[in-house]
Amino acid sequence: MAEQTSRLKVSEFDGMTIVEFSDRKILDELCIIEIQEELSRLVADKPGIRLILCFKTVEHLSSAALGMLITLRKKIEQGGGKLRLCDINTQIFEVFKITRLNKVFDIYPTIDQARNNF
């Protein structure tokens, strides 16, 4: 059963936590701070979390959002957990490629592939 918060849709699947974004644009600071706070609470509540972030609905992403993802990844790994990203559209994947963060994050084309062997 999915839990709808203000910025995120959170669900559980076979021990994994799957998060989808409610916003199509993850650009401005206020939006990013709220998403960061929600994700930080989720990670703090679940040490060793296996988190999949699904970008299916996301059409725009800023460098501040990339920074938020880097901080999140560090927190997850410090707690012994793992982070995977999936379903990133071509334009946003280009942002990851330009910044070379596609080599830093574990990125999968679809949510099914992200769930596999996680």
Place this chain on the structure above:
Amino acid sequence: MKQVVVKNDLAAAKKPEEAILEAVRRFGYGENCTFAIKLALEEAVTNAFRHGNQKDPDKHITVRYEIDATKILIEIEDEGPGFDPGDVPDPTLPEYIDRPHGRGIMLMRAYLDTVEYIKGGCAVRLEMFRKE
């Protein structure tokens, strides 16, 4: 050039951003161009608000723009002390790749034809020429 001066507030800066994007669409620029301009505006305004004006609510952000069928020209100016963009390290280097900040200028440069810092770094000039 049209000029809009707003308080140093990200919500207030949305109004000129929306006017620019509306003009970009009106002149028939494509989806990729609109994506690039939206991203660059967000990065430039956030830099002006955070780094230039140091989040000071008494300062202002000035947005100037000129858009026609052949090119998009935008200037974003803050009231800060300025900076040297050469001092910003390459965020793709192994020692910086894990830092949460410092990718805005790189993204603007990747998407636009011109990203030029003027007025001692207090203003950035963004330019994109029609390609399609």
